Amino acid sequence: MSETLEPGLYEKVPAATYHRMPGVSQSQLKVLRELSPAHLRWQMDHPPEPSPAMVLGAAIHDAILLPDDFETVWRPLAAGDGRTKTVRGLRAAEAAAAPYAVFLTTQDYATCLAVRDAVAANKKARQLLNGEAERSAVWNDPRTGILCRGRFDLLGERTGTIVDLKTSRCAAKDKFSRDIWSYGYHMQAAFYLQGARALGLEYDRFAFVVVEKDPPYGVALYEMSHGAIKDGEREIEPLMDLYRQCIEGDVWPGYSEHVQMIDLPAWAPHQLDQKLGGSNGG
């Protein structure tokens, strides 16, 4: 991938290519948020191998967003005990017949289909997911000039909405609200809306289609609040400045070199008071 990639919206960019594209991504900013520049540098130089959960997530994405690709790329492994000669033989034959396919366990493959069907059965999820899937975007951040990149799960042109598909163990509102904070989805929403604005695309809303990976494969639809998007912008700004400093000076510091005082989280003493007070009183 050329280092002089022009800002714009790109289609049919394989995921592996997207991850090698220049520019800072929202997931990289999250590494700066949670860990340190040194961790980000390491991850940039040593892209992590996808975990089984990530592989399943990618398969579910394809099943829902790119059904044609799903049928071509993802295949179920022959069921049975992989240590037996018969099953090993079957699997080898399958792999030889489809050298570019990625194999999932029959259980994971069935999960993909069940999740896909659950989303397809939801009227508004169908509407939300009716648009351009898996578009990769590259833009220059107007404030810092830093090259940024993002991969929109779906651009809903008619509703002006960027849609992100999330698979989760639980799609309930309270739980997903906490996930938004824990995994920085508000930053993702803010970052992608900024990207769309920088490219002159008319998207002003960010929504989630959240689908559970376990039966009964609950589907929930959420729109990110304006307040959460503003908070995302507030979090992104200093991280972009930090990233710029790291890039410009090619200095990627780790944690503080000083001995720092550490305490319990601010809320913990109160919880302890309640716990001890409660047990004393009881």
Add this chain to the structure above:
Amino acid sequence: MGDELALPSPAAMAGFGEAQLVEGGIEAIVQREDTEYKSAVVVAKRFPRDEAAAYTAIIKACKRPGMAEKARYAFPRGNKTVTGPSVALAREMARAWGNVRYGLRVVSLDDEQVHIRGYAVDLETNTYVEFEDRFARLVQRKDGNRTIWVSPDERDLRELVNRRGAICVRNALLQVLPSDVTEDAEREAAETVRKAAQGELKQDRAAAIRRLALAFDAIGVNTAMLERRLAHGLDLVTVEETTELRAILTSITEGNSRRQDHFEFDAPRDSGVSEVDARLEAEAPVEPAKPKKQAKPETAGLL
């Protein structure tokens, strides 16, 4: 001393905080001020302040939770919170330090503008400091959902002048009073508030939080707005946060800052109604895609 200033006041030589009718014209007022001032200087020379005793009295005053709570203001500037000694602390210090005369004068007052001057004099050293302020003769009023600026009636005008004047007087007083004493007083007051908050929360947490919520509710800041600022539920408030909230309360009530400087309330964070949902309602539904071929795994049933 009362808390009101007589208006209109042509010469406006009234002492700060004194409600006073203007009788006998400007000359009489000037003459009386002059006489009072000279008498005060004579008394000050005869009874000079005992600085050690005055210092002790100030610090002692700052140990009183009621005084300490009002002693500091806080308001946001950029990403930081600025704190400083309040009007109440400046007045209390002037009282305890002694031989300090201070007040507010209305320099001019017309239909459009008010021009005021706060002053403070150390009668022993003859140090005189004044601070001026000019502002439009307008007050904010609610008109439905909008905020509009209107010409104030006499009562509103008096409140406006007193509020702006109090800040001028405070600034003048703080220039006359020794800065190290002010810093010590502030520090002592902050510690008192912290200890009081700690004690209050420890003694009866629920009641302390309720009192805090009520105090803010009285100035139009509800619990949701407090929690938005704290970034957590009010029930998890810490001693430090309580201390800061008290300073914010003082700042708003004294007119150093406005509610919207500290709290979000004009733009609701989330209306609870999804705009995306409304847009989806407005468009035609999307029919489910017909399966092109059997979706079941190719190897299913092999074993």
